[in-house]
Amino acid sequence: MTVLVGLDIGGSKTHGIRFVRGEVAAERTVGSANVQNVSAEAAGAQLEELFAQIGSDVTHVVAGAGGIDTPEDARRLEELIRPLVRTAAIHIVHDSRLILAAGGFDTGIAVIAGTGSAVWGCNQEGREARIGGWGYLLGDEGSGYWLGREAVRHSLRRMNNRLPVDPLTELLLTGCGLKAPEQLIALFHSPHHGRHFWAGQARHVLTAAARGHEASTALLQQAGRSLASMAKDAAGQLGIPGPVVLGGGIGMNAEPVQVAFTSALADAGLTDVRILTAEPAMGALRLLQD
Amino acid sequence: MTVLVGLDIGGSKTHGIRFVRGEVAAERTVGSANVQNVSAEAAGAQLEELFAQIGSDVTHVVAGAGGIDTPEDARRLEELIRPLVRTAAIHIVHDSRLILAAGGFDTGIAVIAGTGSAVWGCNQEGREARIGGWGYLLGDEGSGYWLGREAVRHSLRRMNNRLPVDPLTELLLTGCGLKAPEQLIALFHSPHHGRHFWAGQARHVLTAAARGHEASTALLQQAGRSLASMAKDAAGQLGIPGPVVLGGGIGMNAEPVQVAFTSALADAGLTDVRILTAEPAMGALRLLQD
Incomplete structure (x- = not known):
């Protein structure tokens, strides 16, 4: 058995x-x-x-x-x-394979947008491509951490320009238990609030966008375009048109990111895009059958 | 006495x-x-x-x-x-006042481009303006850390695009004791190499630019323009045309940054720009006389 x-x-x-x-x-x-x-x-x-x-x-x-x-x-x-x-027989794979398999594929391009972001792909000749995955200090464009950090930067830019607190900043300050945008600087550099905390603040960008806050919508679209750009580079290197599977917490749940991602890839001629709905670990079953 | x-x-x-x-x-x-x-x-x-x-x-x-x-x-x-x-009589001031005083002024705009970056200014009515100074995780555009990080990102972008190691990457790898661009990711996130270490790597951007490496020259110009943009915002808020004093290790020593900074400010109508040559602590003498 x-x-x-x-x-x-x-x-x-x-x-x-x-x-x-x-x-x-x-x-x-x-x-x-x-x-x-x-x-x-x-x-x-x-x-x-x-x-x-x-x-x-x-x-x-x-x-x-x-x-x-x-x-x-x-x-x-x-x-x-x-x-x-x-x-037991143990089979170790790169997590991109798990994501492709959970999406129903053996080859293609896996885009992970969770706390961080990265793109990996493989083609039928077994060639692999990797774009991004540089970590939170160097990249992670389109990730939850990136969205949380951009929400903070948005708030600080407005503070520098002496503009009043807007809906995104208000959600962010309440979420962080702060009174003024200025306090975000120290909190962001505090050793007690790491990248998981800031990735969690991405939810305010989604809430504000859903309420019609334009700058938040623009941030989510920028995230989708950044992820699409990485996927496009991987597709180009591998010489394959897809499939492109978008996973990770942001990738699976942030609808405006998904829309911008799909649209940017369509503009680049990549139309076989799937949003992952199964947990990546579900992909193990498909990989076992190979 | x-x-x-x-x-x-x-x-x-x-x-x-x-x-x-x-x-x-x-x-x-x-x-x-x-x-x-x-x-x-x-x-x-x-x-x-x-x-x-x-x-x-x-x-x-x-x-x-x-x-x-x-x-x-x-x-x-x-x-x-x-x-x-x-x-002793003790007089505490914001370091921007020290920089202005070291530059020979009581009011104006102080631009600090060292490990980090920030702009502070004050006018004759005693009003203050602050732009940037958000710290290395959120901003620090035009600083030494920013230049070091951009040198790493430049190297990783080329790696992702499967381009050969160029002069900037070669200097950076040698300076860090690494063999391949891929290793920069782990080193950058290592707890043993903080922001002072990476600010120190800005020297490779200057060396490569001096040898004609165009991407390095572009990075230094971008640093100068970012610093100028912050100074321009402060000048606008304070309603003063200057003087603008550029200090900090990068500000005082990186000539291509100084040229781009001065030129971008001139485009914005701000022509009274001084590069700090004295140590900020020298400004204490002027402040005592006030």
């Missing part, structure tokens, strides 16, 4: 799904087990916790993680999983 | 000059005593060290620091200095 655990190992959480005979039998989420974000010890502890909860009597593990760029990266992750599932 | 210590309390160092009867008698540099960057305890320890070296038998202290925006900010800094110079 095939018992598969699919793992989606992200920067802020690790999501596992247990499949028994191809059906979802259990599902658990623990903290990040990505060694790009936490120590190997912490990653191992999170994986141990996950398998304790979801069951370690498995025949197969398919694990997708960001930053699996070399066989050595894959080997290190396999070494963390091996002691937890002694006899 | 007037014995004055002028203090320039910056984010990375504290520079003190001892003036006896208006002449420079001693000069010392210690670590940052700016409570926006270090704890009050650390700031106090640096100031204690500075006065131990430069002499605490003084009649006057004029201290300029970034972030002195309210009387409360000034009082807190005064409290750190008071125990070190019991009987």
